[in-house]
Amino acid sequence: xxxxxxxxxxxxxxxxxxxxxxxxxxxxxxxxxxxxxxxxxxxxxxxxxxxxxxxxxxxxxxxxxxxxxxxxxxxxxxxxxxxxxxxxxxxxxxxxxxxxxxxxxxxxxxxxxxxxxxxxxxxxxxxxxxxxxxxxxxxxxxxxxxxxxxxxxxxxxxxxxxxxxxx
Numbered sequence: 001x002x003x004x005x006x007x008x009x010x011x012x013x014x015x016x017x018x019x020x021x022x023x024x025x026x027x028x029x030x031x032x033x034x035x036x037x038x039x040x041x042x043x044x045x046x047x048x049x050x051x052x053x054x055x056x057x058x059x060x061x062x063x064x065x066x067x068x069x070x071x072x073x074x075x076x077x078x079x080x081x082x083x084x085x086x087x088x089x090x091x092x093x094x095x096x097x098x099x100x101x102x103x104x105x106x107x108x109x110x111x112x113x114x115x116x117x118x119x120x121x122x123x124x125x126x127x128x129x130x131x132x133x134x135x136x137x138x139x140x141x142x143x144x145x146x147x148x149x150x151x152x153x154x155x156x157x158x159x160x161x162x163x164x165x166x167x
Contacts, residue, residue, distance in 0.1 A: 005068055006112035007082070008091040008098040009060050010105070016041065016058035020081035020090060027080050028065070036066045037081050060090060062111050068092070 016039055024036035043056035060081065069079035073092070077083070082092045091098065095112050102108050 004095045004112055005073070005093065006095045006098055006110055007062060007068070007079070008093070008102055009109045009111065010089040010091075010107065011057050011059040011109060012089075012105075012107035013087050014039070014058040014060060014089045015087045017086050019084045019086050020060050023080045023084040024066075027069075030065065034065065035063055037062045057107070059109065060085075061109075062113070064114060066113055068113055 018039050020037050021035055021039055024030070025034075028036055030036065038061050040059045040061050041057075042059060044054045045056075047053045047055050062081075069077075069081075072079060078092045082090045091101065095110065098110055102110055
């Protein structure tokens, strides 16, 4: 039997920075609304009314598009979400090793991809190459305008008037 690989996510220390989302999305070319990994937010909500103790977790969750960066891992590199995790809370490895590691503390989740998810669903092929497609024909022209100004609409009873900060 082939060794199964997965991700161990220690969400107790995830800061919610979304660097795993960004690097995955950029490297795979996923469009708006699709992710290989998505950071879910749970909370904040008070665990017991009046206790002052709150539940507030950020949980990196791989989606069905995740293939554990197969092109990288077959060359001995770790998946990009692991490599770019600023809080160092995502670990890649054989699930048997990750299960042992998981038993050492709470607030962890083990994730293993579907059996050959890309083969079963078909490879994701973006339909739009970039946000600048078609802009070659349409040039944006910027003109100087001497009359341009910013304005803040303030009430006459605003402190800024009283202190002479605005007229």
